[in-house]
Amino acid sequence: MRKLFALAVFFSFTILSCVDKIDILDSQNSPNLPSQTYDYKSSAVNLRGFATGATVEVFHQTNFNSFENPKVTDEGATLGRVLFYDKNLSLNNAVSCASCHKQEYAFADPVAKSIGFEGRKTIRNSMAVINSGMNDNLFWDSRATSVVDLTLQPVVNHLEMGIENMRALENKLQRLDYYPELFNKAFGSSEVTEARIASAMSQFLCSMTSFNSKYDKGEKENFSNFTELEKLGKKIFFSDRAMCSQCHQGKNFNAPENSSTYGGSVKGTANVGLELVYNDPGKENGNFKIPTLRNIELTAPYMHDGRFNTLDEVLEHYSHNIQPNPDLDKKFRNPNGSVKHLKFDAIEKKALIAFLKTLTDEDYIRDERFSDPFKS
Ligand code: HEC
Ligand code: HEC
Numbered sequence: 001m002r003k004l005f006a007l008a009v010f011f012s013f014t015i016l017s018c019v020d021k022i023d024i025l026d027s028q029n030s031p032n033l034p035s036q037t038y039d040y041k042s043s044a045v046n047l048r049g050f051a052t053g054a055t056v057e058v059f060h061q062t063n064f065n066s067f068e069n070p071k072v073t074d075e076g077a078t079l080g081r082v083l084f085y086d087k088n089l090s091l092n093n094a095v096s097c098a099s100c101h102k103q104e105y106a107f108a109d110p111v112a113k114s115i116g117f118e119g120r121k122t123i124r125n126s127m128a129v130i131n132s133g134m135n136d137n138l139f140w141d142s143r144a145t146s147v148v149d150l151t152l153q154p155v156v157n158h159l160e161m162g163i164e165n166m167r168a169l170e171n172k173l174q175r176l177d178y179y180p181e182l183f184n185k186a187f188g189s190s191e192v193t194e195a196r197i198a199s200a201m202s203q204f205l206c207s208m209t210s211f212n213s214k215y216d217k218g219e220k221e222n223f224s225n226f227t228e229l230e231k232l233g234k235k236i237f238f239s240d241r242a243m244c245s246q247c248h249q250g251k252n253f254n255a256p257e258n259s260s261t262y263g264g265s266v267k268g269t270a271n272v273g274l275e276l277v278y279n280d281p282g283k284e285n286g287n288f289k290i291p292t293l294r295n296i297e298l299t300a301p302y303m304h305d306g307r308f309n310t311l312d313e314v315l316e317h318y319s320h321n322i323q324p325n326p327d328l329d330k331k332f333r334n335p336n337g338s339v340k341h342l343k344f345d346a347i348e349k350k351a352l353i354a355f356l357k358t359l360t361d362e363d364y365i366r367d368e369r370f371s372d373p374f375k376s
Contacts (some may be wrong), residue, residue, distance in 0.1 A: 026093040030178045031082045031373035038369040040077035040207035045133040072203045075185040077369075080204025082182060083197060085372045088172060089155055090117055091162035097154065097201075098372060100126040103365055106295035107208070112306025117162035123280070125306035128299040130292055130364070131252050133206030137268035140291075140304040141283045151201040152194065166194045173197070210294055210364040211251075218358065226358065233355025236348055243331050243342075244352075253293035253359065270329045273322035273339065274303060285327035297360045311356055315349045318342045 083089060084097045100114040100122070101107040107129035113121040124140050132138060136145050144150035154160040155169065163169050173179050173192045180190035187196050218225050226234065238245045247270055249256050255268030269287035278286035288304045302308040308317065322332050324339050334340045344352065364370075 024093065025172060025176060026088055027176055029374045030176075031085075032376065033078065033082075033373055034368075037074045037078055040074050040203070040369060041072055043209050044072035044077070044203070044207040045131060045209055072206050073186065075182075076187075076200050076203040077207045079182045079186040079200040080202070080207075081370070082178070082373055083201050084204055085374050088176060089161060089163070089169070092118060094118075095161050100160070101129050103367075103370055103372075104298070106130055106210070106298040106361075106365060107370075108299035110300065112301050116160040117158060120159045122159050124304050125301060127291065128295060129205065129208055130210050130294050132208070133202070134252060135254070137255055137289055140288050142267050142269055142289050143283075147202045147205040148198055151198045151205065169197075170194060208370055210361040212363045213294065213361040214358040216361075227354065229351050229354040230358050232347075233351035233353070234358075236344075236352055237355050241342070242344075242352070246331060247290045247329075248293050255290040271325055271327045272317075273325045273328040273332060274307070274317070276323045276325055278325070280305065286325055287327065293356060294359050295361055295364065297357045298365065311353045312349060315344055315352060319344045319349070 084101075087093045087096045087099075089096060095117055100109050100116070102109050105128070109126045112125055113123070114126045116122055127140065132147055132150075135147075138144040138147065138150050144153065152166070155163050156166070158164075170192045174190075179192060183192055183196060184190040186200055214225060214230075223231060223234065236242045236244075245253075247256075248254060267283065269283040269289050271286040271288075273286075275286060282288040282304060296302075296311065300309055300311075302311070302314050308314050318341075320341050320343065322328065322339050322341055328339070332340050
């Protein structure tokens with residue numbers, strides 16, 4: 001009888017533990033952090049687009065003391081770094097943000113579709129995380145308006161990290177021995193809350209800035225550091241004929257500032273005619289976020305579905321393969337309505353690619369502050 005009871009207890013335990021998978025910790029690894037906290041504050045950018053809808057509540061609950069000037073602290077960003085690399089943020093302790101956002105690829109990854117929770121593939125190509133604190137339209141379909149809005153989405157997204165219940169995640173992190181102190185340093189008490197997780201992660205994302213490319217250096221010295229080919233590429237990029245800079249613009253070579261006004265209702269996105277009929281409509285009708293071109297050399301494959309492996313293939317698309325999708329951006333239409341193929345020749349392509357490579361920031365991919373703290 002007693003044996004039977006023990007067996008019953010054993011089975012109900014197994015069943016329960018299946019249900020509460022999230023309670024299983026991986027406490028084997030703990031982060032190695034510098035004795036002197038890194039400086040994140042001085043390179044951090046202000047959050048944009050944060051004072052909308054759902055994000056307001058998060059800000060009320062967290063350390064961000066003002067909407068106009070949300071505060072990135074070194075301790076907050078340090079906690080954010082640990083969270084970004086911690087596989088305990090996934091249901092099966094196998095996936096972290098960094099599984100799909102790898103520093104060596106400017107926080108993108110080298111595959112068309114990434115592998116998330118239990119080997120399931122993401123629907124779209126992983127995006128480079130670069131200066132995203134400045135961005136007010138995040139994800140390929142612009143569904144998030146700020147990093148605060150976004151940070152918890154991958155965790156609850158089944159394909160990515162598999163966690164459904166944020167309360168359970170709070171409990172799980174609370175039980176890992178390195179978090180209480182990190183939360184205490186960042187927020188003044190060791191309590192783990194969803195809002196604090198979002199805040200710390202956002203602080204880390206806001207400090208992940210890349211402004212040290214050859215192009216950035218060139219801006220300060222009239223591009224005397226550029227080769228002739230790079231100069232030619234720059235001229236083409238900013239020309240009315242190529243139109244690249246009409247969409248990839250501003251400091252981040254992405255959707256225009258104040259992108260809500262770009263393309264009417266379709267915020268910060270454009271349809272570049274990859275398909276006649278899109279299976280994935282993106283924001284709507286094949287409109288996808290106009291992505292940053294910073295570090296583009298490192299973030300292949302390209303486009304929302306990772307269909308192109310090289311920059312040459314991307315330019316070949318703009319040169320000859322734009323499809324007459326009904327919603328194709330007007331810039332790619334001739335006055336008579338036919339598609340305006342950009343028809344770059346071999347030299348123009350070479351020059352454009354040389355120019356795009358001046359947007360690579362080697363410091364960004366080597367910066368210790370953004371590296372994996374769990375690596376021994
Ligand atoms: C399984 C892979 C995977 C994981 C894990 C993952 N991401 Fe992503 N990430 C993606 C994909 C794919 C996209 C594009 C999704 C879309 O547009 O629908 C994306 C988009 C983003 C963007 C938007 C960038 C932009 O410029 O719009 C940010 C920021 C980001 N992820 C941060 C994170 C953070 C923080 C975590 C951890 C909490 C995380 N990601 C976990 C795959 C992943
Ligand atoms: C009408 C606006 C528009 C114009 C003009 C434009 N682009 Fe784009 N670009 C986009 C959009 C939108 C995407 C993403 C499309 C998608 O995934 O469906 C994109 C994607 C890209 C990508 C891939 C980015 C990545 O992270 O996968 C590169 C590289 C690129 N464009 C370079 C250029 C160059 C070079 C030019 C000029 C020859 C140019 N673009 C002109 C809007 C534009």
